[in-house]
Amino acid sequence: xxxxxGLGTATDWVVMIVYFIGIMLFGSYFAKYNRSTNDFFFGGxxxxxxxxxxxxxxxxxxxxxxxxxxxxxxxxxxxxxxxYMNDWFFMPLFLFGWLPIVVYTKxxxxxxxxxxxxxxxxxxxxxxxxxxxLLGYLxxxxxxxxxxxxxxxxxxxSIIGISIPVTLMxxxxxxxxxxxxxxxxxxxxxxxxxxxxxxxILLFAGFxxxxxxxxxxxxxxxxxxxxxPDWRLPLADFNKPSDFNFIGIFWQDGVAGxxxxxxxxMGLLMRFMSAKSVDEGRKAAVFNVLFMLPLSAIVVGNAGWxxxxxTQMIPSxxxxxxxxxEVFIAVTHIIASKGVFGFVIAALTATLLSTVDSLxxxxxxxxxxxxxxxxxxxxxxxxxTAEHEAKQELRAARIAxxxxxxxxxxxxxxxxxxxxxxxxxxxxxxxxxxxxVTAIFLGVFWKKFTPAGVLATLLSGSSLMILGARxxxxxxxxxxxGTPFDPIxxxxxxxxxxxxxxxxxxxxxxxxxxxxxxxxxxxxxKLGSHSIIMTALIILIVISLLLIWFNIGSLAILFxxxxxxxxxxxxxxxxxxxxxxxxxxxxxxxxxxxxxxEIFKGGKVNEREGEVIKANWxxxxxxxxxxxxxxxxxxxxxxxxxxxxxxxxxxKYLGGxxxxxxxxxxxxxxxxxxxxxxxxxxxxxxxxxxxxxxxxEM
Amino acid sequence: MPSFSHSWLPFxxxxxxxxxxxxxxxxxxxxxxxxxxxxxxxxxxxxxxxFGFFYFLIIHAVLxxxxxxx
Numbered sequence: 001x002x003x004x005x006g007l008g009t010a011t012d013w014v015v016m017i018v019y020f021i022g023i024m025l026f027g028s029y030f031a032k033y034n035r036s037t038n039d040f041f042f043g044g045x046x047x048x049x050x051x052x053x054x055x056x057x058x059x060x061x062x063x064x065x066x067x068x069x070x071x072x073x074x075x076x077x078x079x080x081x082x083x084y085m086n087d088w089f090f091m092p093l094f095l096f097g098w099l100p101i102v103v104y105t106k107x108x109x110x111x112x113x114x115x116x117x118x119x120x121x122x123x124x125x126x127x128x129x130x131x132x133x134l135l136g137y138l139x140x141x142x143x144x145x146x147x148x149x150x151x152x153x154x155x156x157x158s159i160i161g162i163s164i165p166v167t168l169m170x171x172x173x174x175x176x177x178x179x180x181x182x183x184x185x186x187x188x189x190x191x192x193x194x195x196x197x198x199x200x201i202l203l204f205a206g207f208x209x210x211x212x213x214x215x216x217x218x219x220x221x222x223x224x225x226x227x228x229p230d231w232r233l234p235l236a237d238f239n240k241p242s243d244f245n246f247i248g249i250f251w252q253d254g255v256a257g258x259x260x261x262x263x264x265x266m267g268l269l270m271r272f273m274s275a276k277s278v279d280e281g282r283k284a285a286v287f288n289v290l291f292m293l294p295l296s297a298i299v300v301g302n303a304g305w306x307x308x309x310x311t312q313m314i315p316s317x318x319x320x321x322x323x324x325x326e327v328f329i330a331v332t333h334i335i336a337s338k339g340v341f342g343f344v345i346a347a348l349t350a351t352l353l354s355t356v357d358s359l360x361x362x363x364x365x366x367x368x369x370x371x372x373x374x375x376x377x378x379x380x381x382x383x384x385t386a387e388h389e390a391k392q393e394l395r396a397a398r399i400a401x402x403x404x405x406x407x408x409x410x411x412x413x414x415x416x417x418x419x420x421x422x423x424x425x426x427x428x429x430x431x432x433x434x435x436x437v438t439a440i441f442l443g444v445f446w447k448k449f450t451p452a453g454v455l456a457t458l459l460s461g462s463s464l465m466i467l468g469a470r471x472x473x474x475x476x477x478x479x480x481x482g483t484p485f486d487p488i489x490x491x492x493x494x495x496x497x498x499x500x501x502x503x504x505x506x507x508x509x510x511x512x513x514x515x516x517x518x519x520x521x522x523x524x525x526k527l528g529s530h531s532i533i534m535t536a537l538i539i540l541i542v543i544s545l546l547l548i549w550f551n552i553g554s555l556a557i558l559f560x561x562x563x564x565x566x567x568x569x570x571x572x573x574x575x576x577x578x579x580x581x582x583x584x585x586x587x588x589x590x591x592x593x594x595x596x597x598e599i600f601k602g603g604k605v606n607e608r609e610g611e612v613i614k615a616n617w618x619x620x621x622x623x624x625x626x627x628x629x630x631x632x633x634x635x636x637x638x639x640x641x642x643x644x645x646x647x648x649x650x651x652k653y654l655g656g657x658x659x660x661x662x663x664x665x666x667x668x669x670x671x672x673x674x675x676x677x678x679x680x681x682x683x684x685x686x687x688x689x690x691x692x693x694x695x696x697e698m
Numbered sequence: 699m700p701s702f703s704h705s706w707l708p709f710x711x712x713x714x715x716x717x718x719x720x721x722x723x724x725x726x727x728x729x730x731x732x733x734x735x736x737x738x739x740x741x742x743x744x745x746x747x748x749f750g751f752f753y754f755l756i757i758h759a760v761l762x763x764x765x766x767x768x
Binding site: 078085086088089090091092093095096097100224229230232233234235236237238239246247250254255279282286289290294445590591593594607609 | 699700701703704705707708709711712715716717719720723724726727730731732733734737738739743746747750751753754757758761762764765766768
């Protein structure tokens with residue numbers, strides 16, 4: 001396989017540096033809209049759907065897609081679009097199950113949901129899986145950045161006479177250090193606006209490459225007929241070859257990946273949570289999947305298709321043996337002029353850098369929220385004033401960020417062994433998402449799912465997955481739908497099906513045997529030595545897990561260990577966990593969304609559908625967080641005192657940037673006037689004389 | 699001409715397998731009243747959800763026909 005080097009010119013590097021500085025300054029401008037941690041992390045729940053939609057494009061397109069889909073587009077053609085067009089199946093469950101729960105319960109992280117729905121121990125185990133998932137994502141991001149930059153650099157540098165070769169790992173480490181310096185300005189509001197502009201630029205850059213490429217090969221008809229017939233199909237061959245087949249990708253991406261992306265990706269969820277209402281978040285998600293993803297599929301994959309057409313048309317121009325992960329860079333370099341090449345690479349790497357940077361922040365946030373705080377709470381540790389504690393926390397977050405970046409670099413090692421980023425990402429989705437995806441899914445949609453069920457799903461399910469990875473020919477082949485067995489990377493994609501079945505099977509089995517477990521635990525409790533028995537069961541879980549992790553013993557012994565783990569978890573969970581379904585299901589499953597709304601509002605929900613009114617604003621003297629509108633306007637909005645209200649600058653192109661949420665106070669008689677307090681004005685940065693709109697939320 | 703296992707078989711599996719997930723999801727959100735059809739806006743959402751399923755089905759079918767016959 002041929003590797004490229006030294007493609008970047010001086011003009012390209014200048015364009016890249018100017019682009020980076022411009023984007024950072026643009027983001028920093030929006031930091032002034034942050035007045036609380038809610039604003040910082042969640043953008044203050046204020047934005048219009050269209051703004052969220054475009055900002056999501058940079059998340060879906062920018063991260064690693066250009067490299068991996070161009071690679072598969074080059075190797076297999078239009079079917080590289082497959083993964084962008086199979087997300088609709090889970091939309092009903094996401095839009096009306098998970099999204100309202102996340103917004104209305106105000107959870108700040110996925111593990112926090114596990115604590116509310118199940119128990120603190122479920123939160124702890126979920127935190128470990130969530131951190132592994134995020135670290136894996138970080139590893140993929142760093143690996144992709146390394147693969148983009150390596151072709152731009154020479155084969156080696158010479159410093160004071162010493163020749164330093166440019167290696168992939170060397171580039172990754174350097175990028176990780178730069179990422180640490182590339183500070184995120186201004187939190188979520190800044191991220192949304194930076195991503196908004198980057199999303200537009202990325203779409204523009206992608207279509208620019210497509211149009212230049214089509215022109216280069218002599219028009220669309222020429223391009224289409226240069227592609228071999230198999231390259232024109234939108235779906236891959238059913239079950240071959242092993243590195244790209246429909247059935248594996250359906251289970252790995254269409255099922256595990258889609259649920260992982262929609263239900264587990266906190267970065268994406270935080271975008272939807274920054275929408276002004278749940279309905280607005282739904283609109284953003286729908287528009288994104290229906291229109292932006294198909295467009296994005298063309299944007300990210302077309303360099304590979306053009307590359308394939310080029311190899312058919314002028315074989316000398318692009319070596320068909322080129323490293324697939326470098327096809328995007330190689331094709332862009334051939335068809336784009338100097339400067340344009342630099343612009344495309346800058347747009348791509350800037351988005352990737354901010355994705356990687358956001359990931360490091362997200363992992364640090366999970367560490368602080370789900371590890372640091374609970375440990376501190378457990379030891380009841382108070383070290384001084386609130387200000388002193390905040391400083392300590394910030395220091396802990398910074399140290400965590402450094403450690404996380406180091407772990408991210410380590411995470412690239414297993415992924416770099418795969419021939420392409422696409423396969424590395426496929427392996428990542430197949431192995432790291434099923435336990436948590438299953439746990440969230442059953443937790444949200446199955447009321448009977450118990451703490452024992454969730455712990456067994458995570459621990460026993462992942463143990464069965466490890467056995468599958470060790471004995472793929474025996475355990476995964478029955479589910480492989482005839483996909484070829486690759487001894488080096490066995491069942492990269494279809495292993496997702498085995499892993500999902502293992503996790504769901506364990507979770508369902510443990511939950512359905514609830515009464516039996518209860519009966520056994522009650523009998524154990526009657527024994528004098530019940531606490532010793534439970535301690536022995538916990539030791540048994542630890543020993544069994546160690547046997548599986550370190551592969552000690554034959555398959556029969558390890559399989560017995562999984563059974564012992566499952567039984568022990570079921571019994572110890574019943575013994576130790578205080579689970580009250582009435583409280584812990586309240587507003588936390590798809591079956592109690594109405595209650596979630598009531599809890600969010602703090603009272604009875606008013607679902608009557610009213611109008612959006614326009615009004616001038618005036619400041620009032622008190623500091624009570626309510627707005628007052630006229631009786632007439634209240635009637636038009638079908639609103640009552642205490643209902644939630646969203647007030648925004650009436651200029652639609654602002655997308656809700658100047659807006660705030662509050663409650664309705666007692667009405668007055670001045671039609672067309674809305675009274676607000678100084679804090680509302682500061683949050684929304686309203687200007688004198690500008691008209692506002694007000695609408696009842698619930 | 700590409701084989702059946704590369705053209706229509708993945709399409710059939712995608713929309714039968716995906717369809718089972720989609721229609722089970724629709725059933726679940728209506729049964730649980732998470733999609734409360736007493737509200738007018740939720741009736742609109744139900745139409746949007748069905749539209750999305752058939753929208754992707756038609757896009758994939760058209761792309762396969764184009765690849766095979768154009």
